[in-house]
Amino acid sequence: MAISFAETNLVCLSAFGETVTYTPASGTAASISGIVDRSTDSEQELGSPYLRLFIAVADLAATPALGDGVTIGAVNYVVVKVSLDSGGGAWLLLKVSA
Numbered sequence: 001m002a003i004s005f006a007e008t009n010l011v012c013l014s015a016f017g018e019t020v021t022y023t024p025a026s027g028t029a030a031s032i033s034g035i036v037d038r039s040t041d042s043e044q045e046l047g048s049p050y051l052r053l054f055i056a057v058a059d060l061a062a063t064p065a066l067g068d069g070v071t072i073g074a075v076n077y078v079v080v081k082v083s084l085d086s087g088g089g090a091w092l093l094l095k096v097s098a
Contacts, residue, residue, distance in 0.1 A: 005087030013056055020053065023069040024062060032059040036072060037091075049096040051077070057090050064090050069097070 003011075017033030035054040053070060057063060068079040070092070077094035084090050 005085070006089075009054075009056060009085075009087045009089040013054070018072075020055075021071040022055070022060060022064075023071070024060070025065065025067045025069075027061060030060065032056075034070075034072075050080075051094050053077075053092045053094055055090055055092065057084065057088050064092055070094055 013033045016035045020034045023029040037052040064082050070077045076097040080095045081093035
């Protein structure tokens with residue numbers, strides 16, 4: 001029995017996700033699961049202000065948008081790019097907040 005792309009996203013989030021706080025520019029903060037990814041050369045550089053985060057859009061009250069905030073551990077980030085996938089997930093490019 002094949003599983004859908006959406007189901008695969010949820011399995012991956014369950015297995016590899018960590019709790020992050022997502023704060024929309026206009027709305028209430030929510031604790032959700034996300035997969036942190038530092039796979040590009042520029043993201044792996046020591047002190048890089050960027051990272052990518054994979055989330056399930058259904059975990060949010062609204063579609064993620066530029067300028068939303070994300071807290072991972074004690075570090076605050078701002079969403080600078082959103083890439084939605086067909087399975088209900090989203091890759092967010094994050095930059096450390098100034």
